[in-house]
Amino acid sequence: MPHIEFQGKQIEVDDDGYIVNLDDWSPELAEHLASQDGITLTDAHWEVINFLRDYYQKYQIAPMIKILVKEIGKAMGPEKGNTKYLYELYPAGPAKQACRYAGLPKPTGCV
Amino acid sequence: MSKKYDTPLLDELEKGPWPSFVTEMKKAAARSEMANDELGQLEKSYRTKRGYWKHGGIVGVLGYGGGVIGRYSSLPDEFPGVAHFHTVRINQPSGWFYTTKALREICDIWDKYGSGLTNLHGSTGDLVLLGTTTENLEPLFAEYSSRGWDLGGSGSAMRTPSCCIGPARCEWANIDTLEICYQMTQKFQDELHRPAFPYKFKIKVAGCAVDCVASIARADCSIIGTWKGKIEIDQDAVQWYAKNGMDIKAEIVDMCPTACISYDGTNLSIDDDNCSRCMHCISKMTKALKPTGEKGATILIGSKAPIVVGSLMSWVIVPFMKLEPPYDELEELIRKMIEWWDDNAKPRERIGELIEARGMREFLEAIGVPPQPQQVFEPRKDPFFFWKDEDLTKE
Numbered sequence: 001m002p003h004i005e006f007q008g009k010q011i012e013v014d015d016d017g018y019i020v021n022l023d024d025w026s027p028e029l030a031e032h033l034a035s036q037d038g039i040t041l042t043d044a045h046w047e048v049i050n051f052l053r054d055y056y057q058k059y060q061i062a063p064m065i066k067i068l069v070k071e072i073g074k075a076m077g078p079e080k081g082n083t084k085y086l087y088e089l090y091p092a093g094p095a096k097q098a099c100r101y102a103g104l105p106k107p108t109g110c111v
Numbered sequence: 112m113s114k115k116y117d118t119p120l121l122d123e124l125e126k127g128p129w130p131s132f133v134t135e136m137k138k139a140a141a142r143s144e145m146a147n148d149e150l151g152q153l154e155k156s157y158r159t160k161r162g163y164w165k166h167g168g169i170v171g172v173l174g175y176g177g178g179v180i181g182r183y184s185s186l187p188d189e190f191p192g193v194a195h196f197h198t199v200r201i202n203q204p205s206g207w208f209y210t211t212k213a214l215r216e217i218c219d220i221w222d223k224y225g226s227g228l229t230n231l232h233g234s235t236g237d238l239v240l241l242g243t244t245t246e247n248l249e250p251l252f253a254e255y256s257s258r259g260w261d262l263g264g265s266g267s268a269m270r271t272p273s274c275c276i277g278p279a280r281c282e283w284a285n286i287d288t289l290e291i292c293y294q295m296t297q298k299f300q301d302e303l304h305r306p307a308f309p310y311k312f313k314i315k316v317a318g319c320a321v322d323c324v325a326s327i328a329r330a331d332c333s334i335i336g337t338w339k340g341k342i343e344i345d346q347d348a349v350q351w352y353a354k355n356g357m358d359i360k361a362e363i364v365d366m367c368p369t370a371c372i373s374y375d376g377t378n379l380s381i382d383d384d385n386c387s388r389c390m391h392c393i394s395k396m397t398k399a400l401k402p403t404g405e406k407g408a409t410i411l412i413g414s415k416a417p418i419v420v421g422s423l424m425s426w427v428i429v430p431f432m433k434l435e436p437p438y439d440e441l442e443e444l445i446r447k448m449i450e451w452w453d454d455n456a457k458p459r460e461r462i463g464e465l466i467e468a469r470g471m472r473e474f475l476e477a478i479g480v481p482p483q484p485q486q487v488f489e490p491r492k493d494p495f496f497f498w499k500d501e502d503l504t505k506e
Contacts, residue, residue, distance in 0.1 A: 015183055016169050064458055065267075065307040083176075083305035093176040093305070096169045106169060 006032055018099070018106040025103030033101050037092070041101070045089055047075055052102040062099055062107045115140075116151035120158060136228065145226035145242050148192030152184060163190075170197050170245050172252040175304045178262025179248060195244040196226070200237035200263035201255065202296065205289035206276040207232060216258060224251040234329070235313075236273030237263035267459075268306035269299045274316035275323040283393065284318025285336030285406040286434045291316045294438050295445075302449075309456035312449060316408075320390040326411075326425070331462050332445055333411040333425040334434075340404015341383040342392070348399035349379045363392050407433040409485075410444065413463025423463045428478075430485040444478065451477035472497055 012020040055063045073081015090097035095107045125131045139146035170181040180198040187194035226242030233239040263271035272295045277288030315326030318336040326333035371385035393400045411425035452462040
């Protein structure tokens, strides 16, 4: 398993860079992971990350994109409740980027 | 590149008169380390009877959520060339028409960034490029898109629509399959590139019931060309077939699924009211029979391969729809279907499964299509459509 080094600690990640032990997560780690992709996390980004983490803690599964889109629409206004907006925030996609920064396990999508 | 592995088991697949993917892989392996290691890993798989691909990772290009399918070898040290071996789907042109120049361009770019192995075409319809690394995805995508190519769909999204060759090569096409396929691809770009559905959704367009793209078995939404008028019969041509060895009774009359054809030895007649437009007789006697009258399409829903529950064939939802540019009526219908499915489906539930679970009535109400006899899926079995109490009160 690959590792990343953060604040003097070795953090185990999988091939796609998702952290393996969810307890390793911290907001600072999220900022760090984002900065490696050249992204500075804004309130809008945190809105998504916080929702993902809350949802995961409640249901032990990442939400379907549709649910995420609806929630973001509710929180940030209807003009932002669409997948395009999510991809503006997270160009590599909510599953690939937002879930990874939020410390969720890798979503198991179909090919 | 020199030969790296002995492949006695794969070599077996080169024997016989048929084309062999092994031969093609060996050709690619002469130029590509990735293809070489892929041969080695596959031979090992055959030897040990197990696969060495890990569950697909999440890879892609910026701005898109699909189009690339992550593949990693579980033996990266033994076969470093396939440590990353991602699949890229390129949206094929309608009807799979390419110029040789375009194909060379695709292959040249692919040789530069990937293994050189391709699959024309995958069962999705896309042009499939097999084997590249995560680092190469962005430059590869930039180069393809600069030449006008785009990625296809993957994951829980609208999949790349596909169609038969239609009016480009076939006189029996009742609709312009190529244009419909292109327009649907354009209309559903967002849904195609940014997966947000419960599961996959496929559209396939066939010009007639011969269904060269197998839309009835492989598309959630099957669009199949049909006609409203009679089948025109050229009796002289019928006689020509009879004289040239066709057993008209056995091959045509007895094969008609609705038994609407009769033949007295000189004259063929068709009871058009009972014809289901299956195309059997027409495709057997192309010189003698011809559809006439208004042309359009039957819209069917629901087919899928046997994952989760068993496989399904599509069944009729709209018996006849006139399909002319800009195809807004078709788009609107598909959007309504997707909306109902998206609102009600569990993750990984296809629309056909959801209709089976919820019933046709709810589905038809949601998409605003009235119940019609043509929608009966399996006659004389359990009713697929359940009436409400108020439907049964006499007017």
